[in-house]
Amino acid sequence: MxxxxxxxxxxxxxxxxxxxxxxxxxxxxxxxxxxxxxxxxxxAPMAAPPSRSAAGPGRARTPDWGLAEAGIGVPITEIHRGDCWARGRSLVAVSAERARAELAGGAQPCAVCRPDRVLNPQ
Known part of the structure; x- marks a missing residue:
């Protein structure tokens, strides 16, 4: 110590x-x-169909894609779908193009929502 x-x-x-x-x-x-x-x-233009917006007036729309940056409690940058329950509290909304670029640059796709299957179909 x-x-x-x-x-x-x-x-x-x-x-x-x-x-x-x-x-x-x-x-x-x-x-x-x-x-x-x-x-x-x-x-940025959206590639995927928009997700449902949150219920109630004054509530922010759920992003289609999100980035959980590496930091305390997150060992590596992860890409999530906007409605993923495993996204955590600090999800940064990103476009589909940025999410694809982050995946290509080494970011991990979330193991729960698997955004790589939608963003990079094989």
Whole structure:
């Protein structure tokens, strides 16, 4: 273990709580910046038929494809269908073209929803 950490359990638990709180703030900021960037980019044409939108007014439409970037808890970038139950909370909506490019670049297809079968039919 590192010498920069306190030796007692109490202070270690305080640091753990602080780190979890700070990670939540960082993820919220990342999501806000991604939303800002998505608003600046023109929408890409869709290759697949659009998925059903979420019920109720004011709810965001479910994306057709999504990207779960590698990071804490996600060892490698994964591509998901927008309605995949295994997508996690930090799915970034992407076009079918970007999803294909990510798969070609080494991203893993989700083992549950198998987007590679639709995006790259053999």
């Amino acid at each position: 590192g010498d920069d950490l306190p030796p007692d359990l109490g202070r270690l638990r305080v640091l753990e709580t602080w780190a979890a709180h700070y990670l939540t703030r960082i993820r919220a900021r990342i999501a806000a910046v991604e939303r800002q960037q998505a608003q600046r980019q023109p929408p």
